[in-house]
Amino acid sequence: MQRVQDEGDWVVIGDAPDRPGIAFQRVQTFRAPDWPDPAHPQQMHVDVRVDNLDEAEQKVEALGASRLPGGGDRFRVFADPVGHPFCLVSW
Numbered sequence: 001m002q003r004v005q006d007e008g009d010w011v012v013i014g015d016a017p018d019r020p021g022i023a024f025q026r027v028q029t030f031r032a033p034d035w036p037d038p039a040h041p042q043q044m045h046v047d048v049r050v051d052n053l054d055e056a057e058q059k060v061e062a063l064g065a066s067r068l069p070g071g072g073d074r075f076r077v078f079a080d081p082v083g084h085p086f087c088l089v090s091w
Contacts, residue, residue, distance in 0.1 A: 035069075035085045045086065047087045053075075057076060
């Protein structure tokens with residue numbers, strides 16, 4: 001993945017400059033989610049498919065993610081550095 005657009009409050013990443021995949025926007029009134037508390041909803045959810053859950057867990061934690069409660073044999077739940085939950089999944 002690479003940045004295909006970066007305009008301060010708006011960043012888009014994708015696998016090629018002409019193929020954006022996902023966009024992120026900064027907000028001034030951000031309220032961090034608190035998994036799994038419905039009073040602080042997750043706002044979005046991304047599942048990332050990986051070949052090896054143990055290796056992927058080490059990589060995302062090295063990038064600042066933290067493990068959250070929940071998960072199972074084929075998935076693990078994490079939060080990015082500001083608290084957005086996401087899952088690593090393996091089929």
